[in-house]
Structure formats: structure tokens, C-alpha cells
Amino acid sequence: MSRTQGGGRHLDEDDIRVRARGGSRPRTRNRPKHEDAVEGMVTAVDRGRYRCLVGGVPVVAMKARELGRGSIVVGDRVDIVGDLSGRPDTLARVVRVRERESVLRRTADDTDPVERVIVANADQLAIVCALADPAPQPRFVDRCLVAAYDAGLDPLLCLTKADLADPDELLRVYEPLGVPYEVLGPESGLAGLRARLEGRTTVFVGSSGVGKSTLVNRLVPGTDRAVGHVNAVTGRGRHTSTSAAALPFEDGWLIDTPGVRSFGLAHIAPEDIVEGFPDLARAAEDCPPECSHQPDAPDCAVQAALDREELDPDRVASLRRLLASREGETDEV
Numbered sequence: 226m227s228r229t230q231g232g233g234r235h236l237d238e239d240d241i242r243v244r245a246r247g248g249s250r251p252r253t254r255n256r257p258k259h260e261d262a263v264e265g266m267v268t269a270v271d272r273g274r275y276r277c278l279v280g281g282v283p284v285v286a287m288k289a290r291e292l293g294r295g296s297i298v299v300g301d302r303v304d305i306v307g308d309l310s311g312r313p314d315t316l317a318r319v320v321r322v323r324e325r326e327s328v329l330r331r332t333a334d335d336t337d338p339v340e341r342v343i344v345a346n347a348d349q350l351a352i353v354c355a356l357a358d359p360a361p362q363p364r365f366v367d368r369c370l371v372a373a374y375d376a377g378l379d380p381l382l383c384l385t386k387a388d389l390a391d392p393d394e395l396l397r398v399y400e401p402l403g404v405p406y407e408v409l410g411p412e413s414g415l416a417g418l419r420a421r422l423e424g425r426t427t428v429f430v431g432s433s434g435v436g437k438s439t440l441v442n443r444l445v446p447g448t449d450r451a452v453g454h455v456n457a458v459t460g461r462g463r464h465t466s467t468s469a470a471a472l473p474f475e476d477g478w479l480i481d482t483p484g485v486r487s488f489g490l491a492h493i494a495p496e497d498i499v500e501g502f503p504d505l506a507r508a509a510e511d512c513p514p515e516c517s518h519q520p521d522a523p524d525c526a527v528q529a530a531l532d533r534e535e536l537d538p539d540r541v542a543s544l545r546r547l548l549a550s551r552e553g554e555t556d557e558v
């Protein structure tokens with residue numbers, strides 16, 4: 226049959242012929258490119274280079290031009306072609322990014338509308354908070370809880386430096402919310418925490434000095450965070466990256482985020498911020514639409530419940546600060 230005949234009809238007959246031979250898949254012009262691509266997980270990103278773990282081998286890759294401008298972040302599952310040997314000076318190519326099961330986003334600050342995905346495919350957010358030195362920052366915890374619930378991640382509160390202070394005051398607030406927690410000190414075993422991390426992809430966040438690195442290093446001994454970085458391979462500097470890096474851990478992943486001290490929440494709607502406060506959300510349901518929940522808000526049911534002493538004033542204050550910070554006031558943590 227001549228190729229010059231009507232295209233669609235010709236394709237039909239070609240299709241039948243292929244099937245009649247049995248076995249082989251029908252050839253179509255739309256077959257995915259790069260059928261030989263192999264799946265990998267992005268463990269670090271550094272200036273346009275993606276460090277991926279492909280079948281246990283660390284491979285450095287660049288983004289194929291056909292992928293355009295879309296971002297690739299730590300946690301992404303990607304399809305890779307090219308040199309997958311992992312040898313120095315080799316550079317593979319990421320040709321596809323698999324659909325993400327979750328995205329953890331942040332805006333640079335609460336009034337900045339530009340949001341960035343910082344980690345893909347995580348399912349747990351470990352909020353590291355010291356019990357002392359630095360003093361606990363419940364507002365930081367609240368902010369992280371909002372980000373976790375919004376992203377569909379399960380929160381896990383890691384209370385560190387239990388040798389320096391008692392966790393009771395913080396637990397009085399967070400235990401009734403059903404937030405899982407671990408109390409950790411230098412001498413405490415890590416069995417409980419390990420069990421919560423097994424098989425999961427957990428992002429660690431914490432403000433400076435809370436003991437996050439100490440914790441991650443205890444969980445994955447001998448992990449020099451530098452190994453997570455592309456630099457050694459590209460030879461482009463030895464700085465400590467401020468981007469996230471994933472470490473394999475017990476059938477799951479630990480993702481450290483040294484550059485992320487907090488989450489700007491500008492991309493989260495006020496209603497969703499309230500959802501991050503399960504102890505207050507019920508009362509807020511009785512508020513007028515678009516209620517600011519601030520003390521001067523007319524008919525605010527949160528204020529009414531507060532007046533009846535049904536709500537924890539500190540929690541209401543924290544919610545109000547978060548909501549106000551989206552309006553342009555800063556909420557430093």
C-alpha cells in the first residue's frame with residue numbers, strides 16, 4: 226500500500242497488520258520517547274544539576290530541554306536516560322517528571338505571592354522544636370502545622386533537648402490536637418522516632434540551633450550532609466548548600482531543609498490556615514463569611530468562644546498572628 230494514500234486509513238491497516246502478526250505491541254507514532262529511561266529519585270538540586278539515586282547509584286543529571294521551565298525538586302520521581310554509571314564527570318538527562326503525590330510549598334514571606342515547591346512526594350513533616358536553648362516557639366510550630374495540613378503531610382513534633390527542660394507545657398497544647406510527638410534528649414533512644422520514620426518520606430524543618438542536624442546525624446550516622454550535594458561531582462565549589470537534600474532511611478527518606486527556617490503562608494487561604502488549628506476550627510465555623518477572627522471582627526464566634534473561656538487564649542493569639550501576617554504584618558519566628 227502506498228504511503229501517499231489517506232493517512233488515517235493507512236494507519237488503520239498498518240495497525241491490523243501488526244496485530245495479526247501477534248505478540249508485538251502496535252506501533253504508533255505516539256509511543257513515549259525514551260522508552261529505555263530508568264526511574265530515579267531526586268535527592269539534591271544545585272544550580273541546574275540534579276543529584277538522583279537510580280537503583281542505588283548516585284547519578285548527576287541535567288534537565289532535558291524538552292521539559293521546559295517546570296521545576297524539578299528534591300523528592301521528585303524522574304525518568305533518566307544517558308550515562309547512569311555514576312562515574313565522575315558523567316552527566317545523565319532527566320526526561321520526565323512523574324506526577325507528584327504531594328507538594329510542600331512556601332512563599333518567601335507571608336506577603337510574597339510567589340510560591341515555590343520545596344519538596345515533592347513527602348508524606349510527613351517533622352517539626353523540630355527545642356524545649357530550651359533556644360526557647361520553644363509555638364508560633365513556629367503552628368505555622369508548620371498549617372503548612373503540613375495544607376500540603377497533606379502528617380505532622381510529627383520532635384521536641385529536642387529534653388535534658389534541658391520539661392515538655393509538659395508544650396504537650397498541654399499539642400497533645401489534645403492529636404499531633405504525634407517524640408521527646409528527645411542526648412541520652413534518649415531513637416527507637417520510637419525510627420518507627421515513625423520507617424517507610425515514610427519525612428521532611429525535617431526547624432529553626433536554627435534546635436538540634437536538627439544533631440538529630441539527622443544520629444539517625445543516619447556518618448552522614449556528612451556534603452554527600453547529599455552535587456558539588457563534589459561537578460567540582461563547582463564546596464559550600465554547604467541551602468537547598469533540601471534527601472537521605473535514604475529504612476525504606477523511606479529523610480529530607481533535610483537547611484534553608485527553610487519557616488514557611489511563608491501567603492499561598493494558603495485564610496480558611497485553610499484556620500484548618501491548621503483544629504481546636505479553633507469548630508468555633509470558626511459559626512463566624513460570618515470572610516471573618517478576620519481578629520478581636521475587632523463583628524460577630525466573630527472565635528472571640529465569643531474565647532469570652533466563654535472555651536478556647537486557649539495562646540492558641541487564638543497564634544491564629545490571629547498568622548492571619549494578620551498574611552495581611553502584611555510580619556510574624557517573626
Ligand SMILES: Nc1nc2c(ncn2[C@@H]2O[C@H](COP(=O)(O)OP(=O)(O)OP(=O)(O)O)[C@@H](O)[C@H]2O)c(=O)[nH]1
Nearest residue numbers: 385386387409410411432433434435436437438439
Ligand atoms: N543540651 C542539648 N544540646 C543539644 C541537643 N541536641 C543538639 N544540641 C546542641 O545544640 C546546638 C545546635 O545543634 P544543631 O544540631 O547544630 O542544630 P540545628 O538545628 O541543626 O541548627 P543549624 O545548624 O543552625 O540549622 C549544638 O551545640 C548541639 O550540640 C540536646 O538534645 N541537648
Ligand SMILES: [Zn+2]
Nearest residue numbers: 512516518525
Ligand atoms: Zn471569626
